[in-house]
Amino acid sequence: AQTVTQSQPEMSVQEAETVTLSCTYDTSESDYYLFWYKQPPSRQMILVIRQEAYKQQNATENRFSVNFQKAAKSFSLKISDSQLGDAAMYFCAYRRSNTGNQFYFGTGTSLTVIP
Amino acid sequence: DTAVSQTPKYLVTQMGNDKSIKCEQNLGHDTMYWYKQDSKKFLKIMFSYNNKELIINETVPNRFSPKSPDKAHLNLHINSLELGDSAVYFCASSQMTVREETQYFGPGTRLLVL
Numbered sequence A: 001a002q003t004v005t006q007s008q009p010e011m012s013v014q015e016a017e018t019v020t021l022s023c024t025y026d027t028s029e030s031d032y033y034l035f036w037y038k039q040p041p042s043r044q045m046i047l048v049i050r051q052e053a054y055k056q057q058n059a060t061e062n063r064f065s066v067n068f069q070k071a072a073k074s075f076s077l078k079i080s081d082s083q084l085g086d087a088a089m090y091f092c093a094y095r096r097s098n099t100g101n102q103f104y105f106g107t108g109t110s111l112t113v114i115p
Numbered sequence B: 001d002t003a004v005s006q007t008p009k010y011l012v013t014q015m016g017n018d019k020s021i022k023c024e025q026n027l028g029h030d031t032m033y034w035y036k037q038d039s040k041k042f043l044k045i046m047f048s049y050n051n052k053e054l055i056i057n058e059t060v061p062n063r064f065s066p067k068s069p070d071k072a073h074l075n076l077h078i079n080s081l082e083l084g085d086s087a088v089y090f091c092a093s094s095q096m097t098v099r100e101e102t103q104y105f106g107p108g109t110r111l112l113v114l
Helices: none
Strands: A003-005 A010-014 A019-021 A024-026 A032-039 A046-052 A064-069 A074-079 A088-096 A109-114 B004-007 B010-013 B019-025 B031-037 B043-050 B053-057 B064-070 B073-078 B087-094 B109-113
Touching: A003 A088, A010 A019, A019 A109, A024 A074, A032 A064, A032 A074, A046 A064, A046 A074, A074 A088, B004 B087, B010 B019, B019 B031, B019 B087, B019 B109, B031 B073, B043 B064, B043 B073, B073 B087
Parallel strands: A010 A109, B010 B109
Antiparallel strands: A003 A024, A019 A074, A032 A046, A032 A088, A064 A074, A088 A109, B004 B019, B019 B073, B031 B043, B031 B087, B043 B053, B064 B073, B087 B109
């Protein structure tokens, strides 16, 4: 079974600074998708960024970018110019490329942004 | 426009009661899911329906029964509620036929069993 590991239960960052959240995963597949979801206090799960394993280029979405290291099975999320609204739980997720496969979520990292 | 909606947002009930949580999506997706998030924030899939057919059914007590009247709706009925059922339940939807399948989540329903 696929597993997704987030080794940092909690992280903090000063406002306007940069923070990196770690995620590793275990799979024998070569083609798959990786996701970062954000869950603010409102509890809504919001898609932050998505990476296709067959693409070598790291995905970026405004202040959010990933460092995808396929050989190391690592998928970290970098948040630049952190804002107070970035404070949330962040979940890393994995899905095999074949559609219809379930998502596997990590245990989450709670990010605090310090004003 | 709410893409995935759930009702109710909060549900407080006594042990032994039967309750339902409703989910609707207006994204035109063909697949819907139910997740349970426990007090430690661990998110675990419970069920998945594709075009009203059950495709994922994780090890969940028989007291939980999903019902999908159509592609846009997936309701969760829970019989004989127990204290351990207290959690946040999330509904999600996706379009399975799209390679870049991404799940979109509802706002969650916080269930508290007393």
